[in-house]
Amino acid sequence: MGIETEYGLVEPGRPGANPMLLSSHVVAAYAALGPEGEQAGPSGGVPGPAVRHPRWDYEDEDPLADARGFRLDRASAHPSMLTDDPTRPAAAGPDTADAGGSVAGELVGTAVRRPATDEYEDPGAATTVLTNGARLYVDHAHPEYSSPEVTSPRAAVVWDKAGEQVALRSVRLLAQNPAMPDVVLYKNNVDGKGASYGMHENYLVDREVPFEDLVRHLVPFLVTRQVFAGAGRVGLGQTGRDAGFQISQRADYVEAEVGLETTLRRPIVNTRDEPHADRARWRRLHLILGDATLLEVATWLRLGTTSLVLWLIESGRERPAVLEPLRALRLADPVGAVRTVSRDLTLHHPLELADGRRMTALEIQRGYLEAVRAAVGDGPDAETQAVLDRWDSVLERLGTDPRSCAREVEWVAKLRLLEGMRTRDHLAWDHPRLAAMDIQWSDLRPERGLYHRLAAAGAVERLTDDEEVARAVHQPPADTRAYFRGTVVRRFGAAVRAASWDSVVLDVPSLPSLRRIPLRDPWRGTEEHVGALLEECEDAAALVERLGAG
Amino acid sequence: MAGQDQRQHRREDEEPADQPEPVPAAPAAQARDAEVDSLLEEIDEVLESNAESFVRGFVQKGGQ
Numbered sequence: 001m002g003i004e005t006e007y008g009l010v011e012p013g014r015p016g017a018n019p020m021l022l023s024s025h026v027v028a029a030y031a032a033l034g035p036e037g038e039q040a041g042p043s044g045g046v047p048g049p050a051v052r053h054p055r056w057d058y059e060d061e062d063p064l065a066d067a068r069g070f071r072l073d074r075a076s077a078h079p080s081m082l083t084d085d086p087t088r089p090a091a092a093g094p095d096t097a098d099a100g101g102s103v104a105g106e107l108v109g110t111a112v113r114r115p116a117t118d119e120y121e122d123p124g125a126a127t128t129v130l131t132n133g134a135r136l137y138v139d140h141a142h143p144e145y146s147s148p149e150v151t152s153p154r155a156a157v158v159w160d161k162a163g164e165q166v167a168l169r170s171v172r173l174l175a176q177n178p179a180m181p182d183v184v185l186y187k188n189n190v191d192g193k194g195a196s197y198g199m200h201e202n203y204l205v206d207r208e209v210p211f212e213d214l215v216r217h218l219v220p221f222l223v224t225r226q227v228f229a230g231a232g233r234v235g236l237g238q239t240g241r242d243a244g245f246q247i248s249q250r251a252d253y254v255e256a257e258v259g260l261e262t263t264l265r266r267p268i269v270n271t272r273d274e275p276h277a278d279r280a281r282w283r284r285l286h287l288i289l290g291d292a293t294l295l296e297v298a299t300w301l302r303l304g305t306t307s308l309v310l311w312l313i314e315s316g317r318e319r320p321a322v323l324e325p326l327r328a329l330r331l332a333d334p335v336g337a338v339r340t341v342s343r344d345l346t347l348h349h350p351l352e353l354a355d356g357r358r359m360t361a362l363e364i365q366r367g368y369l370e371a372v373r374a375a376v377g378d379g380p381d382a383e384t385q386a387v388l389d390r391w392d393s394v395l396e397r398l399g400t401d402p403r404s405c406a407r408e409v410e411w412v413a414k415l416r417l418l419e420g421m422r423t424r425d426h427l428a429w430d431h432p433r434l435a436a437m438d439i440q441w442s443d444l445r446p447e448r449g450l451y452h453r454l455a456a457a458g459a460v461e462r463l464t465d466d467e468e469v470a471r472a473v474h475q476p477p478a479d480t481r482a483y484f485r486g487t488v489v490r491r492f493g494a495a496v497r498a499a500s501w502d503s504v505v506l507d508v509p510s511l512p513s514l515r516r517i518p519l520r521d522p523w524r525g526t527e528e529h530v531g532a533l534l535e536e537c538e539d540a541a542a543l544v545e546r547l548g549a550g
Numbered sequence: 551m552a553g554q555d556q557r558q559h560r561r562e563d564e565e566p567a568d569q570p571e572p573v574p575a576a577p578a579a580q581a582r583d584a585e586v587d588s589l590l591e592e593i594d595e596v597l598e599s600n601a602e603s604f605v606r607g608f609v610q611k612g613g614q
Contacts, residue, residue, distance in 0.1 A: 006613045006614065008608075008610050009610075010607065010608060010609075013607075015606070015607035015608075015609050019610070019611050139613065139614065140611065140612070140613040140614060141610075141611035141613065142610070142611070142613045190610075191608055191609055191610035192605070192608070193609060193610075194612075195609070195610040195611055195612040195613075196612060196613070197610060197611075197612065197613025197614065198613055198614040200614065262614040263612060263613065263614055288614060416586060417586065417589060417590070417593070420586035420587070420589070420590050421590055421593075424587075424590060431601075432601040432602040432604075432605050433597070433601040435601070435605045436597060436598050436601035436604050436605050437593070437597065439604070439605065439608050440596075440597060440598060440604075447596065448596050450593055450596075450597075453589065453592050453593060453596065454589065457585075457588070457589060457592070459585060459589060
């Protein structure tokens, strides 16, 4: 699994500044550190080593493939969906790239022609691969950090927090450079004037599960999980026309149940079928409806509960009975329910079900919890047990005393401050100071961000510690292919011509061609798998030799 | 985790039919506490002084 975060950004005092340009300054500032400067830590933050971060390898990207089994014709795609070509919307290549490496269980490189001249690098399409295996790039006029692949919700929190540190460091680097504009980054999802930008979750799901089943079983869960996953928002409606507070940042921008688009008619379940892995075995479920969260428990519960529900649905292939309880939880109007739940701060509003009955969001969540618990049985691993216990506890307390969740659930934490301000200063919901608090809540700078003030005061529960997060800024997770990607960038950065989720392209001057190493299997390229091998290679040439010719 | 023993508490036995529960707990409705008071004092110091122009200037392009 992994989390992508598009950060909101402004240049203080210059609301008209070009956001694409600012975003590329942010990415370029960090990329200019290079793998070595990145390792040197914030104190050694003077950019300029010779080795830059590698660029992105677009070879296997296919944003127009739809999980429902068809491929959107490129000509009929909205331009914003063409994310795989940084320079121009051209026909995508066939999606049959060599799967041979992973099937054989080895990472075997293939030869790729070395371009005679350096390819043109579009500054507006800045993109780079970090030593922790993440991707940092410009996406739709926002800097985006896509975390490396991890295998547990807790690790997802750690590398998500590492992303905040990466973004913060970019901001600090720009602030140190008098030739560059100051930029402030916000980990939120709306501007209150109609624009929304996303936090996307990615989960590796068994391809055997029919997509329709996945959608049917997942939708009621996704619609209602905002009761503990929502970040809270001041303003109602896409442009915030009506005054008030709602649970979710994203809710007003969800307009369809299922669909391919991510920038318009946003769906509850996104069908982009771009697995970044062996297509025959996996799909990458791409969820775009959630809120970016700063509270660690909120992020952990969002990823933890969602992956448990996905596990339940996968289990239904072998044990159909485990899915029986979900039949009673289907919503009559899922898209409408997203808004209803988001606006119901009492959490007691009943939602219409497909069979005519009514249940509250909390009751639907409890239905999922009980179904997962029954299917898990006795003795799950410690983190699964911890997620189940917390899910239970949070649902219980949201039903009786939501305030008791103020250290764990972001919208409750935010609302608590806003209500305090409202009461103290007698403010109506349309007062600009409340909207300012909502925005400044997610300012990444510890000295300005309201979340950070809470964290410093011990008013939120932490799951990580600062040293652990600082390590994750530089180190990849050990138990996925991100280990190979990140480690190769760190060790052999000068030779890494490009990299992507499922490939690394090495440029070894002594060889006649580039060498492309496919990483089609997310579980290969782990420390256990290649740690010793990478250790033994003193340079990229040795690595290519060890991996063999393809 | 401590304090998890209440799990058997189901909705059915929570709601005695006779007594209308006060709408349970929009956190909104609750009195503020000392922790919030001191947090607000801190926030006063860091919050953008011209909230209106700050909010007006926070304009983003749509993303994914």
